[in-house]
Amino acid sequence: MATDQTSGDDRRGIERELKRGSLELIVLHLLAPGEAYGYEIVSKLTAETNGALEVTDGTLYPVLYRLERAGFVTVRWETQERGVPRKYYRLTDTGRDELARLRYEWTSFAKAMGKLLRQGKEAE
Amino acid sequence: MATDQTSGDDRRGIERELKRGSLELIVLHLLAPGEAYGYEIVSKLTAETNGALEVTDGTLYPVLYRLERAGFVTVRWETQERGVPRKYYRLTDTGRDELARLRYEWTSFAKAMGKLLRQGKEAE
DNA sequence: CAATATACCTTGTATAACAAGATATATTGC
DNA sequence: GCAATATATCTTGTTATACAAGGTATATTG
Numbered sequence: 160m161a162t163d164q165t166s167g168d169d170r171r172g173i174e175r176e177l178k179r180g181s182l183e184l185i186v187l188h189l190l191a192p193g194e195a196y197g198y199e200i201v202s203k204l205t206a207e208t209n210g211a212l213e214v215t216d217g218t219l220y221p222v223l224y225r226l227e228r229a230g231f232v233t234v235r236w237e238t239q240e241r242g243v244p245r246k247y248y249r250l251t252d253t254g255r256d257e258l259a260r261l262r263y264e265w266t267s268f269a270k271a272m273g274k275l276l277r278q279g280k281e282a283e
Numbered sequence: 284m285a286t287d288q289t290s291g292d293d294r295r296g297i298e299r300e301l302k303r304g305s306l307e308l309i310v311l312h313l314l315a316p317g318e319a320y321g322y323e324i325v326s327k328l329t330a331e332t333n334g335a336l337e338v339t340d341g342t343l344y345p346v347l348y349r350l351e352r353a354g355f356v357t358v359r360w361e362t363q364e365r366g367v368p369r370k371y372y373r374l375t376d377t378g379r380d381e382l383a384r385l386r387y388e389w390t391s392f393a394k395a396m397g398k399l400l401r402q403g404k405e406a407e
Numbered sequence: 408c409a410a411t412a413t414a415c416c417t418t419g420t421a422t423a424a425c426a427a428g429a430t431a432t433a434t435t436g437c
Numbered sequence: 438g439c440a441a442t443a444t445a446t447c448t449t450g451t452t453a454t455a456c457a458a459g460g461t462a463t464a465t466t467g
Binding site: 292296299300319321322340341344345348366367368369370 | 413414415416417421422423
């Protein structure tokens, strides 16, 4: 009867939506210390947030592609002696500006949300 | 060429994405003190956040419908002596639980983001 | 009676996160 | 020599949702 769709794995659904618009910031941030390749970024993110902000590689690669197209990162293939070739990403100057901008954007949003949610809680 | 798409009104685009998954929480939160009607919620949100988290009514009504279908709010029409009829929304007990859950979900996410973004900034 | 304000609702579009699968190279065990 | 596993990349299709743009209806005001 078209109901109980909003039940079971909602938790994942919400996390997914909350992540929206934050991933570019996350990736740019992870690239700030220096270059890294895709697979590395995935594990870096999992490690640095204790699994709180995990993504799969299928999610990450499109993000990296977007960042490249926008000129925020440059790409370098490293064909190694042994192992599969790696694609290293590095921030451009524009990318660093964008990182600052997104960081500001995110912080403003989070502040506004935090302020709103705190309202009406003061009396308790 | 296919470039300069990532230029102009990006700011709005990002705000839009950041808002994703937060709107249900916002609306449930605004209904916590007591019932309200749709148009009222729009202006409440604008007022309480100084315009930082505005939405249009075209965005809000589908959210309210979703919340109703999920059993988080109940609806009551108020046909007034004068003026257009209003549709008043009120939190259910399940809705209050959901509010608590979403609030927790959001706070966890924001904490994880904040922690990540603060990393690598300490040395500066 | 035209304009404006209030209040509701609907349709179509764009975007992004993800699951699932595909590809390719190297190592390890049998 | 070959199956399994780990590393590393990429693609396709699905789904959810914020929003612009438009539409409806009622009342007030000049």
